[in-house]
Amino acid sequence: MSFSDGEWEVEEEVVLMDAIEEGFEDPDEDNLRKAIEASKKEAEEEIKRKVIENINSIFGSDLSNLHKVTELQSTLNKKLSDLDSRLDVANSSAPTQLQIALNQGDEIKDGIDNLSERKLKLLDSAEKVVIEVENFSSYNSELLNDIGCVRGVTQYTVWLQLVEELNKELHTAMEGGTREEMVKCFSSIRDVDKELAGSQCHHLKKFVGDTMSYWLQLLQSKLVNELEGGLASLGWPFIQLEESRNLVDATKCMTITELQNIVKSLILVQDDRKSTEDEDLEKMQLTHPMKVLLKPLRKRFKFHFLGSKSTNNPAKPEWYTTQLVLWATLHRTFLDAHIQPVYDELELGVPARLEFGYGLVSLATEKLTLDLPLVQGDDVLLAHTIDEAIGFARDMAGQLQYSSAQPSALLPLTVGPVFSRWLNMERKFAFEKLDTVLCGEGAWESELGDGLIPRAAESFLAVLLSVTERYKFLTASQHRLQFLELQLQLLEDFRLRLVQLLRSEQEEPLQSNLCPILCTVHHLVQVLTNWGETPFFLQLEYQKCLLEELDMNGTVFDEAISNLEYLLSDMTSTITSSITYSVKARSRAYRKDVKWFSLPPSPNGVLPACCSLLQTIAFHFEAAGKMLPGNIFTKVWHSVAEEVGKFICEEVILANRFCMGGAKQLETDIKLGLLPIFGEFTSCPQAHFPVLVDCVKLLNVSAGTLILSMETLEDTASPTAASSTLKELGLTRLTVVQAVAVIQTRVDLEM
Secondary structure (H helix, E strand, O other): OOOOHHHHHHHHHHHHHHHHHHHOOOOOHHHHHHHHHHHHHHHHHHHHHHHHHHHHHHHOOOHHHHHHHHHHHHHHHHHHHHHHHHHOOOOOOOOOHHHHHHHHHHHHHHHHHHHHHHHHHHHHHHHHHHHHHHHHHHHOHHHHHHHHHHHHHHHHHHHHHHHHHHHHHHHHHHHHOOHHHHHHHHHHHHHHHHHHHHOOOHHHHHHHHHHHHHHHHHHHHHHHHHHHHHHHHOOOOOOOOHHHOOOOOHHHOOOHHHHHHHHHHHHHOOOHHHHHHOOOOOOOOOOHHHHHHHHHHHHHHHHHHOOOOOOOOOOOHHHHHHHHHHHHHHHHHHHHHHHHHHHHHOOOOOOHHHHHHHHHHHHHHHHHHHHHHHHOOOHHHHHHHHHHHHHHHHHHHHHHOOOOOOOOOOHHHHOHHHHHHHHHHHHHHHHHHHHHHHHOOOOOOEOOOOOOOEHHHHHHHHHHHHHHHHHOOOOOHHHHHHHHHHHHHHHHHHHHHHHHHHOOOOOOOOOOOHHHHHHHHHHHHHHHHHHHOOHHHHHHHHHHHHHHOOOOOOOOOHHHHHHHHHHHHHHHHHHHHHHHHHHHHOOHHHHHHOOHHHOOOOOOOOOHHHHHHHHHHHHHHHHHHHHOOHHHHHHHHHHHHHHHHHHHHHHHHOOOOEOHHHHHHHHHHHHHHHHHHHHOOOOOHHHHOHHHHHHHHHHOOOHHHHHHHHHHHOOOOOHHHHHHHHHHOOOOOOOHHHHHHHHOOEHHHOO
8 A cells, every 4th residue: 555745745835834934024924924824724634634534545434454554654654754854954965855945935035135125226216206307397387388388389370270271272172173172171171170179279179160161061052053953954853754754955964973973072071060969859860962852842842732722731631642652753763773872882871762751751741740730620531641641651661661660751640649549540440340340241251162261351350450551650669559459459359259159159060150260260360370470560579578578478469369279279179079969969779779799790891870970970071171271170080089989989889798790890880981981081090099999909809818818807916917918919008997898798708
């Protein structure tokens, strides 16, 4: 047995700490001593712990290991001798590890002393330099102030000279230079203004700012005049259809390249400070060229629809909305082809057609704001105005891709009282439409003739979709959520009305309106599921959860879908119960009249008594397959298969007595009669009658085998043997009790 050196290195650390304690002196000697004592105590505890662990690992809990004491003692004595030889510095001819460590410690101590001495000398030198600088500053303060003043005046003069030079360059460029030179010179003046933004020279800043404003006004005036002249030469604005547009002589038309150059120059010199100041006043900032493009249209709009002309008629909102949409259509191509490339070159974030659309929307908003107070007293006029405003928003989205994320033309309709009246009118119209949907002629008939979706379903979804189309262009989430709540109320009211209708459609579900109602609910669930996953409704769910401080884990229609699915499940169960009841009603002869205990051993086909039962199943399945959606019909025949299988087991097999011929006949009825009907819908119909198939299989086992099996099955002391017997018979779904009950129906086993 041996021990590694690492197990006793803690003792060496204690010796080194004692040496360091003697060699160094700390100003805070008491704290150092306490820290060293604590460290020594921890080291001693660590030594004790390691010693105990080593002893336990050697001896363990077995007393027979005590013979290892002698070997441990000799190993420790050898270790002690080795340590003594390593610590004996005087008798060693070569330096030991301890001596090397002590020498290194002395070198480190000398290095620390040298650094401390150098530090004190540097501090003394620095203090002398500081005193000299302070003395120089106090003795020469006036001279330093004069130097600073001269330096400031020099810099001031440099800035003034720079501005003057830029003024001259810009003046020269304005008189005979190119637009690029004018823009470059003006950009230099603007850069100077930005550089002086943090300066304390207020007069200089004011001078530069006034200079920049002066040149900005001149530049913009010059460029605007050129742009207006060029647009006029191109026939702008396009207020008539393409073929009847009157253009100026082609020789006087401005080229598109020159027009784009003017637009680019005007954007580059526009006042950024003004845009920043107006940022809170407008939701979208228009570039200066776009304002010029919109100016003649705005002038015409105000003349026709905001002045004293007969076209300014609040009762005819379609006049101005139609005109604005026409302008959007006529100018869209020009904007995309000639203005948008400039926007792309300058990397502007908002497309040109979107800015143009905002300008038209602003005109509509201004007009709508003025007209609403005049039409509020008349519900018909108010409804007509709302319809036209919604139609305008839809047309703008179609013509210019003006999305709901931009300032909306419907903004005046969201003001308190107006929005409340709008919402109430929508609610009134929707619920009135709901009455028509359910009570109209042919509500539960399909428009496609042989289709499954009734007119009521299509009409109701049209109502829901129309509500969505009427509020999808609103920008504020609180307004959208109020309309969403209206849609959810419509869904719940529609569901409750369907529940009331179903109360009178229970007796003959396949011959009443229950199946069309089921198809309606099924179609609603599918459509709402798809709607709920669209970005529009997902955004509404997010906004709703944000207001309610909840985590988003579903869609806005989850609750409505859950209620409809419950109704769907209830109707499916009603159809299943109806079919099952009809089958049971036609099964009396098969259950009661057939003499199962005396039938011949060779069946001649399916029993006539079974045919009526099978015919009922087939006819009902044929009718249900034509009237129900595929997945619902699948659930129906699955449930019917389960119920029929259970019914035959309980009411035919267990309620009668069978001879071998009766068992063969039952097997024939099942294989040749029942399973082929369900085989029309699945390739493995027997999988849906597991218990029934096992019962028939057990009934057809030979008498000798059944007698032997009964002895094992009735032996309650060995349940494992009973389970093994069932497996040997090929039975997988029958329990022991069920198997015994089936075997007892064999008359040839009676004693």
